[in-house]
Every structure is written in structure tokens, then in C-alpha cells.
Amino acid sequence: MSFVDVFKKLSRSELKLRLYSSTAADVECAMQKPSGDVDSLLALLSPAAEPFLEQMAQQAVALTRQRFGASIGMYIPLYLSNLCANECDYCGFTMSNKIKRKTLTDSEIKDEMRSIKSMGYDSILLVSGEHESKVGVPYFKQVLPLITEQFSHVAMEVQPLEEQDYRELVAEGLDAVMLYQETYNPVTYSEHHTRGKKKDFGYRLESPDRVARAGVDKIGLGVLLGLDDWRLDALLMGHHLDYMEKTYWRSRYSISLPRLRPCTGGVTPKVELTDKGLVQMICAFRLFNQQLEISLSTRETPKLRDNLFTLGVTNVSAGSSTQPGGYVEPNTELDQFEISDERSPQVVANAMLERGLNPVWKDWESGW
Numbered sequence: 001m002s003f004v005d006v007f008k009k010l011s012r013s014e015l016k017l018r019l020y021s022s023t024a025a026d027v028e029c030a031m032q033k034p035s036g037d038v039d040s041l042l043a044l045l046s047p048a049a050e051p052f053l054e055q056m057a058q059q060a061v062a063l064t065r066q067r068f069g070a071s072i073g074m075y076i077p078l079y080l081s082n083l084c085a086n087e088c089d090y091c092g093f094t095m096s097n098k099i100k101r102k103t104l105t106d107s108e109i110k111d112e113m114r115s116i117k118s119m120g121y122d123s124i125l126l127v128s129g130e131h132e133s134k135v136g137v138p139y140f141k142q143v144l145p146l147i148t149e150q151f152s153h154v155a156m157e158v159q160p161l162e163e164q165d166y167r168e169l170v171a172e173g174l175d176a177v178m179l180y181q182e183t184y185n186p187v188t189y190s191e192h193h194t195r196g197k198k199k200d201f202g203y204r205l206e207s208p209d210r211v212a213r214a215g216v217d218k219i220g221l222g223v224l225l226g227l228d229d230w231r232l233d234a235l236l237m238g239h240h241l242d243y244m245e246k247t248y249w250r251s252r253y254s255i256s257l258p259r260l261r262p263c264t265g266g267v268t269p270k271v272e273l274t275d276k277g278l279v280q281m282i283c284a285f286r287l288f289n290q291q292l293e294i295s296l297s298t299r300e301t302p303k304l305r306d307n308l309f310t311l312g313v314t315n316v317s318a319g320s321s322t323q324p325g326g327y328v329e330p331n332t333e334l335d336q337f338e339i340s341d342e343r344s345p346q347v348v349a350n351a352m353l354e355r356g357l358n359p360v361w362k363d364w365e366s367g368w
């Protein structure tokens with residue numbers, strides 16, 4: 001049993017019809033009992049919820065402060081490699097892109113970590129392209145001890161692995177795995193993923209099950225907003241989240257809401273998600289799930305990010321580089337995608353403090 005079995009029973013056409021035929025009365029009803037109810041999430045994500053955005057935002061802020069206080073967790077990505085054996089047309093690392101490829105050596109990782117530590121970070125997200133033979137489990141097992149020595153919270157955003165692989169990485173100190181489905185529409189998925197192991201929609205869809213069974217503490221779900229109808233993708237991610245929480249209640253969950261950004265040789269969004277739409281999504285998920293961590297990357301503009309910090313977001317990156325070796329030796333040719341917020345971590349942290357929020361650089365100590 002995995003989410004694949006649940007997914008097969010969900011009718012896309014029926015959910016879409018209900019999303020686009022929801023009424024103001026459905027939204028009002030959803031706002032009375034939004035927590036843990038996927039039907040309420042459907043109404044809150046629908047076009048009918050747009051006139052209720054102000055009320056949804058007020059509820060979202062109150063619920064976030066009640067659960068998370070004024071804290072915002074600060075994290076930063078460390079790109080280990082841009083090698084990739086997949087063809088994804090929206091990504092700068094896609095196999096056919098003629099860019100310089102690089103995988104960090106132990107000594108380059110140490111240099112990058114020194115630079116990251118000097119910015120104040122203690123929570124790190126390890127990112128790589130998906131290249132099993134050159135950047136696979138043996139490489140991760142080799143580099144994790146170096147990284148866990150320096151950082152008290154280590155997350156990974158790499159190719160989906162087998163359950164036993166995750167177990168071995170947890171034993172090496174891995175705390176969290178981010179695994180984004182990109183889109184829950186199998187047809188759109190196959191249009192954008194044309195070569196390599198990532199073509200297998202079902203294998204990716206059941207990956208969070210393997211992560212959870214291996215005992216990973218925190219699991220991140222996400223969709224690449226713009227590939228398909230964002231309302232339906234968000235709703236199906238809500239179903240996935242609901243299944244995961246009910247089945248694997250020992251793990252914590254987060255979501256990430258990246259919008260499609262320009263990259264070398266990339267595609268433009270098929271369905272545009274406006275700033276207002278992004279706000280609606282964040283509010284809808286906060287009302288649906290009070291425990292949920294919501295991450296915000298540097299893909300968004302400084303102005304929008306500053307406004308979203310106070311809304312329902314709980315984890316924020318800043319000062320990010322999306323290239324291997326980019327903290328020591330920046331080279332935009334190696335970027336995975338362009339970032340919009342180029343402010344330093346300290347400037348971003350000050351923007352939070354001005355809004356009465358508390359940027360938290362470390363909230364985890366494995367010895368306790």
C-alpha cells in the first residue's frame with residue numbers, strides 16, 4: 001500500500017469540476033472547519049475563495065503565531081553537484097544543456113561550508129541533480145559525516161532513493177528529505193520529463209512512502225507551480241499530505257511552493273500563478289494544517305517575501321546560491337535557476353526583525 005493506490009482512486013475530472021464550481025457558501029462553511037478536511041481545502045483553493053482572502057489571511061496569521069510563535073527557521077541550500085541523468089525541460093541542470101558540470105570534492109564542500117557558516121547558518125539543505133552512478137548513495141554516505149559535523153540540521157533534496165538507502169543515510173545523520181512531485185498531472189508530467197529515471201511518475205509518487213518507512217524525521221512535499229493547473233496540483237498535494245500524516249504520523253511535514261523561474265534553455269509557465277494566488281495557497285494550507293511547515297525560497301522577490309514572512313511561512317532561505325561551489329566562487333553559468341531575492345541573510349533577517357519576527361538560525365541539538 002502506498003499513496004499510488006490512493007491516487008488511483010482520485011478522479012481528476014471530478015476534483016476539477018468541484019474546484020471550479022465551489023460557491024461562496026462552500027468557502028464560508030470551509031472556514032468554519034478547515035482543519036484536516038480535504039473538502040474544506042478544496043473550497044479554500046477554489047476561485048470562489050478569492051473574495052475571502054483577507055479573512056483567510058487573518059486566520060492564517062493567527063494560527064501560525066499560535067503554533068510557531070514569531071519564529072522563522074533560517075536554512076540555506078548547498079549544491080553538491082549539477083550532474084543530472086534526466087531531461088526536465090524547466091531546469092538548468094537538464095541532461096542536454098551544454099553547461100559545465102561539477103561535483104564538489106570533500107575539500108570543496110569544506111570551503112563551501114566555511115562560507116555558509118560565516119553567514120550564521122546551522123541548518124542546511126543538500127541539493128544535487130539526479131545522477132545515480134556518480135552522485136549516488138556512496139557519495140552521500142561519504143559527504144554526510146563532513147556535513148553533520150558542522151550543521152545540526154541536515155536536509156536533502158536529491159533523487160528518490162530506496163527505503164534501505166534512506167535508512168543508511170538516517171544512520172549517518174540525515175534529518176529531512178524534500179521530494180517534490182513537480183505536478184500531479186501524469187500527462188503534463190510526461191511532457192516535461194522526457195528522459196531518465198525521473199520519467200517514472202509512479203516511482204516518484206510513492207517515494208515519500210519509502211522516506212517515511214525509513215524513519216526520516218521530516219518530509220517535504222512540493223509542486224512546481226506553473227507546470228499545470230496550480231489549484232488542482234495544490235489540492236492533490238493536500239491529499240498526499242493528508243495520506244502521509246495519517247499513515248506515517250511519526251514524521252513531521254513541510255511543503256514548498258516554488259513558482260517556475262527562468263533558467264538556461266528553460267520553459268515559460270503554462271499556467272501563471274499570480275502573487276495573489278500564491279497568498280491564497282499559503283493561507284489555504286495553513287487553515288488546513290496548523291502543524292505544517294511552509295518553506296519559502298529566494299525564487300520570490302524581496303517585497304513579496306517580506307510580506308509572506310508574516311503570513312504563514314515558517315522556513316526561509318536567504319543568500320542562496322543554486323550552483324555547486326557558488327558560495328566560494330560564483331559562476332552563473334552553473335545555476336539551476338535564477339533567484340529573485342539576492343539580499344544577504346543578515347538583511348533578510350533584519351527585515352524579519354522589523355516585522356516583529358524572530359529569525360532562528362539553530363533550533364535543533366541532536367545531543368538532547
Ligand code: SF4
Nearest residue numbers: 084088091093094129
Ligand atoms: S529538475 Fe532535477 S532531475 Fe530534472 S533536470 Fe533538474 S536537477 Fe535533474
